[in-house]
Amino acid sequence: MDWKDTPEQATFRSAVRAFIRERFPANYRPDTDMEQSLEPEDVYGYNWAADRRSVDRERREGALAWARALAERGWVAPHFPKEYGGAGLGAIEEFILQEETMRARVPPVNGIGVGLLGPTLLAHGTEAQKCEHLPKIARGEVAWAQGFSEPGSGSDLASLKTRAVRDGDAYVVNGQKVWTSLGQYSDWAMALVRTDPAARLRHGISFLLVDLSSPGITVRPIEDMRGGTPFSEIFFEDVRVPEANRVGEENRGWYVAMTTLGFERAGLGSTIKFQHALTSLIEFVRSEEGRRFVRADSKSALRHELVQRQIEIRVLYNLALYSVSKKAAGAAPDYEASISQLFGSELHQRLARTGMKAFGPYGHLTQRRGAPLEAMFTHDFLDAIAHPFLGGSSEVQRNVIATRGLKLPRN
Numbered sequence: 001m002d003w004k005d006t007p008e009q010a011t012f013r014s015a016v017r018a019f020i021r022e023r024f025p026a027n028y029r030p031d032t033d034m035e036q037s038l039e040p041e042d043v044y045g046y047n048w049a050a051d052r053r054s055v056d057r058e059r060r061e062g063a064l065a066w067a068r069a070l071a072e073r074g075w076v077a078p079h080f081p082k083e084y085g086g087a088g089l090g091a092i093e094e095f096i097l098q099e100e101t102m103r104a105r106v107p108p109v110n111g112i113g114v115g116l117l118g119p120t121l122l123a124h125g126t127e128a129q130k131c132e133h134l135p136k137i138a139r140g141e142v143a144w145a146q147g148f149s150e151p152g153s154g155s156d157l158a159s160l161k162t163r164a165v166r167d168g169d170a171y172v173v174n175g176q177k178v179w180t181s182l183g184q185y186s187d188w189a190m191a192l193v194r195t196d197p198a199a200r201l202r203h204g205i206s207f208l209l210v211d212l213s214s215p216g217i218t219v220r221p222i223e224d225m226r227g228g229t230p231f232s233e234i235f236f237e238d239v240r241v242p243e244a245n246r247v248g249e250e251n252r253g254w255y256v257a258m259t260t261l262g263f264e265r266a267g268l269g270s271t272i273k274f275q276h277a278l279t280s281l282i283e284f285v286r287s288e289e290g291r292r293f294v295r296a297d298s299k300s301a302l303r304h305e306l307v308q309r310q311i312e313i314r315v316l317y318n319l320a321l322y323s324v325s326k327k328a329a330g331a332a333p334d335y336e337a338s339i340s341q342l343f344g345s346e347l348h349q350r351l352a353r354t355g356m357k358a359f360g361p362y363g364h365l366t367q368r369r370g371a372p373l374e375a376m377f378t379h380d381f382l383d384a385i386a387h388p389f390l391g392g393s394s395e396v397q398r399n400v401i402a403t404r405g406l407k408l409p410r411n
């Protein structure tokens, strides 16, 4: 396979670079104190969903202006068809756009709405649902969250208990979701609910679109061990959700959700951020200042590890491109997405450990001022702990690869 850009793709890449140079708002600056994650949504001190509601006027206006600039070209949601506000771009161009924004260290807009809900609605939504929601996502007017997990139902998602009972032309929803990324900054959530408790686990589930400003909803942020609040829990108390907000057939929501999860695990992910982190580490340990922090007797072992991480980042990039080339050929992401998720999340942990090891005891400094590389790797080390389960645990990804990829029997 030839990974090089075709002449058309190279022209598109140059156009994206020029666009970012000219249109990224100068007053939308990163908050480096907040940068503590290699997750794609947290981009170098930006988090668009949170920034658009920031109390800091410059941040808030910067985030909204950036969304407007991208929306003019349909580049908030480049893969949506033009009639829904996208640019109708193919998978490779979408990948190039994502790659170049990451390289330029500027944030994507509305990640969950664009990357997860959008493709799900395009595959399973009614025309009315597409017309209602996709243009608002593509204009950066609403932010979405993913309400799948519950206390006790993570890997075993099909055991979820949030109950939806039909009442006229609406469902009445009661229950709780947990670990909802960016829930407190979102306007809407896609939620899995149990509509038939008598049916076998995954056969009694429906997929609903829920307006988070509906009466009866309480969103409570959860603080993680770094002191950040990247996610929240959502409580539903007699919340009325119109039947028209159900995606797919009643009790068939599991299969809709599988489309969403396929898109969650596929794609570029944090590949470019890993490369930036490794490059900064190499430049730093070579610098006059950096040499003060690295123990002389650990240098050759460190050199070996740095090379290993570089190879692994390249492998991850190629895995992402492989999924994208399949998508470009018309296939939906399947077990390859689980391979990327598994390899990427475990690489994230290895990379963070390499950074921590390079600095020995200095790697324990969490305060940014005075710490090597402003404690970037210390924060990444803590962040990386959650990665082998946040998009489905490593064991679950291995199960998917074994059954769907290698066609091994379930039992």
Ligand SMILES: Cc1cc2nc3c(=O)[nH]c(=O)nc-3n(C[C@H](O)[C@H](O)[C@H](O)COP(=O)(O)OP(=O)(O)OC[C@H]3O[C@@H](n4cnc5c(N)ncnc54)[C@H](O)[C@@H]3O)c2cc1C
Binding pocket: 145, 146, 147, 148, 149, 152, 153, 154, 155, 156, 178, 179, 180, 181, 182, 230, 231, 386, 389, 390, 391, 392, 393, 394, 395, 396
């Ligand atoms: C930072 C972060 C963000 C998240 N964002 C969201 C979000 O936006 N929306 C959302 O819905 N959820 C979100 N989640 C939840 C995430 O999807 C779950 O944490 C994940 O599915 C694992 O579920 P669990 O936490 O209940 O762990 P469990 O399922 O209880 O797993 C505990 C351990 O048991 C192992 N295990 C479980 N079942 C098996 C099995 N069958 N075979 C082998 N081993 C097994 C697991 O691999 C794991 O090691 C987020 C989580 C994190 C940490």
